[in-house]
Amino acid sequence: MSPSPRHPDRDTIPLGDIELHDHYLPALPAGDYRIEATHTLRTAPDENAQVVGVPSRAVQRFTVHAPQVAIDTTAVVARQPPEASGGRFAEVLPHLVLGDPLLPWERPLRGASRTTPWLALLVLTDDQLTGGTTAPTRTVSTTVGGFLAPDPAVLKPDLPLEADIGLDDPCDWVQVPTTVFPEVAPRLDEIRYLAHCRGANTGDRPILGIEEDGLFSVVVANRFPAAAPPGSPPDAGTKNIVHLVSLEGHERILVDDPDFQGRTSVALLSLCSWSFWAYPDGKAHFRDLAEGLTRTPDGSRPATREEMWLRLASPYQDTGDTPAARRQVARRINDGYVPLPYLTRSGETTYGWYRGPLTPVLPLATDRVTTATTADSLIGYDPAWGSFDVSLATAFETGRALALADAPFAQHLIAFKHATRDLADTLYHQATSSHLPPDPGERQRPPTARAAFGTLLDGHLLTALGAPPASPGGTWSPPAPPPPPSNPTQELSAFLRSDTARSAVTRALDEDDGLKEHLTPVVKWLGRLLLLHPVPFTHLVPDERMLPPESLRFFHADPNWLDALVGGALSVGAQSSRDTLQDRIVAAAVRARAASEAARHRDTERDRPNENPADPPDTPDTPAPVPGSVCGLLLRSALVSGWPNLAVRARDRAGEPLPVLRMDHLSPTVLLCLFDGVPAAVELGEPQEGFRFGVEDDGLIPLRNMLRSPHSGRDLPLGEQLGPDVTFSVLDHLRPSADGQVRVLDVGSLIPALAAALDAAHGTAVGPIGPADLALQMVRVPEAIRFNGPEGGR
Structure with a gap:
């Protein structure tokens, strides 16, 4: 995972709010580069002057490193829907949250703009994958050389390997039949709408070893999960497999009518994968799990x-x-x-x-x-x-x-x-x-005999040593030692x-x-x-019955x-x-x-991963307040494993956030939180950077305000819903498919139609729609559950 600069306003974003950005571009895309410098010496400043000798030439080659055939698993902050979960996910667009905000834009795609990501999420079913039957997500593990080896039946990417990638390096890949690929893969001009960058305050989340800079990148799928039709038995689940794939080298087939050169399948590098089950009725929704607590x-x-x-x-x-x-x-x-x-x-x-x-x-x-x-x-x-x-x-x-x-x-x-x-x-x-002389006045006594001797050297001792000896005035006798202590x-x-x-x-x-x-x-x-x-x-918990499965317990x-x-x-x-x-x-x-x-x-x-030398040193010279009454909670639930960066917010009676002393996963399903103070209310919520995407059951989304200034006589905050009846039908913009379970967004049709609907709803032109704007409209309202103190309801 490549490092990214710390968000300067990381903790100034209010808890629960997010910032949406179209992208987060690196200063220089990954790849092999060459710097060439030529110096010509002339007899005069004039460009037409005679050249002296042969021009000097210097070449420097370097590589900007970035993941290409694999990514660090710690870069994945969240998967939605959660891995191995089951629920009513048919109207949810799967997405992946990455702790590295630069990652989707670190590599360029040929023929695409700089703002086009090189990554995409493909949602598939078991029958839409070839091979890999021994792996849960149908991946094939091999080496880079084995993956790129020519195969008359498999279309491989035209992938120029970086200098730091070896043919023996491991990688995972999947095969998608050429009859399926055009239906589920995004087009080259659609990809940029399927990724964006988010800023969030991470103070209400466990520390998971991620870059605690408050910036995340999000990659969204263009396909709704396959699920049994309404009216099916409640246990009629459909397995969906999600792959984060690299599109580098496959640019030529990201079109409406691709030429597969006679191949029967397409090989794609799989950088991350997981599976979940979509049911006609919910089984592992956030709301169901939260209410179960x-x-x-x-x-x-x-x-x-x-x-x-x-x-x-x-x-x-x-x-x-x-x-x-x-x-x-x-x-x-x-x-x-x-x-x-x-x-x-x-x-x-x-x-x-x-x-x-x-x-x-x-x-x-x-x-x-x-x-x-x-x-x-x-x-x-x-x-x-x-x-x-x-x-x-x-x-x-x-x-x-x-x-x-x-x-x-x-x-x-x-x-x-x-x-x-x-x-x-x-x-x-x-x-x-008695060998350390008492000091007159308020001057402090030398701490040791050595220090006392040093004090003599700083005084008149040297002067006295240089003077002629004086005649003794009387008989000298050594000082009597002090009597030893009785005890x-x-x-x-x-x-x-x-x-x-x-x-x-x-x-x-x-x-x-x-x-x-x-x-x-x-x-x-x-x-x-x-x-x-x-x-x-x-x-901490001496008896398991104190914290049963799917439970929340508070404590002092x-x-x-x-x-x-x-x-x-x-x-x-x-x-x-x-x-x-x-x-x-x-x-x-x-x-x-x-x-x-x-x-x-x-x-x-939270600051340790950044190792920012500009940050003030963390030493006892900058004392922190001593915690008062420490309270907290233990959560044992699938919420912890399904939403590993679950947001937990505690507030006092004045509504101010209580400082979080500790928030850690004790196991994949157990979360411990310690707060400095007694909370009047505690809220468990979906994380800001992990909001779900999708539509309501009727295929509609509520349109949200995109203007900062008042319009049409209304003064709404940015992102606020324009009204309960101001909606847009997303499911009217799907690619044609003979299979009812293949519902893929036609982004080329969706974007202009959504822009027209927003202009009409605002009563004025809102400007072009970018990835962040689409994310703002498609995001589903995050769910949360709030527990109040004795003076209020739950």
Whole structure:
């Protein structure tokens, strides 16, 4: 995937809005180039002057690299309809979203304008492909040399390979019969309308390793999927196969009446492919899946608000007429606890209550968590019921185990502790040594004996050494050493507890020549730990019944659990009471910096792929606010796999977006979101760059405003529908076909008819229709589901 410049206004686009552009052209198309320079020396400035010697000539060859026979799979951001999905897709135009906005225009097509893409989406059925029967999408895997080898029955592309492409390089290709190709392939002058560029704010999406510049390219198919006719059985699905193909080298057959030179099939490079099933009735629509999240796991009834918290369903009621023991169980389960087997240190088998960091209630913070030095000190015991609470002890052990398992972090942490110990020793000796003279006034004492000697050299010592020796005035005797401390350990501990030592150590955490160098990698790792990045999923959701398939669960983040987690990680390397005391001195400052790192972590990850040297450095010198109450959601649904860049937006009571601390896929079907604050509303929506294309069930599309200024007495925002009855029939502009399942847009007929309809609807000429204009009219309204807080409906 070729790099692209970061969108300068990436995060200024409002969440949910998109920018549409006709194309995003590279400065120089891909290919092999030659620069030739000739220098002629003449006897005079006049062009007719005599030439001296032979003209000098220099030639420089170079290649502009771009994908040609294969693309990086990470370039594909989304496929619509989703891969392997089934639904009512007959009125949806399949499309592909690419994370590289330049890719469709990086290669030129012969005989076409610079704005014509070299890629196209072909929608086919199994009977419209030849060969490749062992692959789900009927592709054939071979080498470039094998693909280009002449075949009397197969028309191969006239493909000039770039210098970096070898005949042994792998590639995939498909065969389309010559009887099918003219029906489904776009014409050369139609291709430019089937791709465009989009800009979107990516702050409400998971980070998927894509270029986080907010620019995407979209390639749209010209054919509606094949589906069983209305009235067919609901399970009468039709398999549709979509191929992103290269048209380079096939320009001569992208016409109405192509000459296939006696061949029976056409060979096309397949750069990406997937399949889906189109049914008469919907089975995997966004709306159906989203509405399913609002129901109980068995789908029998709508779920209550209480049932959408991350917890088990209690078998008992927390009411006055419930027996005390069962009521205790109900209260524990309603608070998010799960009973799990527990083996005590003495070998006894019992059970313990466990609750992870994601809870349906917000526990009160307790100071004992931040001062704990062992996991056992955090085990809770309820003598009234004889039960253990192992939640915080598990968090402590988890943090310690994760720290020990990460060798680089453990090394950084030990180095930080050694540096802190050396600093504390230096401060203690400075305070107790009689060899460092006290400084008069408010001038600071030299930190070491070496520094004190340097101070003498800067004074009158050299002058005194050059003067003649003076006669001794009396008998000299060496100074008496100070008496040894009666209890060195106690005095050192008292010094470490003093405000002087604490302030000096804390100050050194921010100094370049202090502890900052050792602290920075420790803080970065702890920031990720606070966002639960390395924590096993079973520690987050200890029972699968808490998050059943096709469910959405909300939670608070337990600050005590997170404090215990960090405490366990920081306990590595503590070998004595002195180490424990030293850790307590810096713990508060380290935890605060780790929290700031957690707050800035997502922004750092979004900017990392760009590696823009102009961006400000991400260091503790630019502190981020410490997160407050952290809340979030867990989504387990086909929405996650079908819409991998699903948009999740949380807003506060004022309607302002809440900062996203983390949004990641924990598995292909599980999404975790953490927000800085308690949301008043959460919205799950189709991503802006992945809007669906197509028509309504009646084949109509609503026409949208294309003028920024008021017209015909109406002041509508750009892209707003002109009215409920202002529509256009797209299905009136299909290519003739004897097969009712082959419905291909006749773009040559569609564009002028759509332009005339828009002019009439606006009451004025709107100008020529480009790819972005067509996308604006053909895009289907994105669907979203909104969950409100207790004061509103769902």
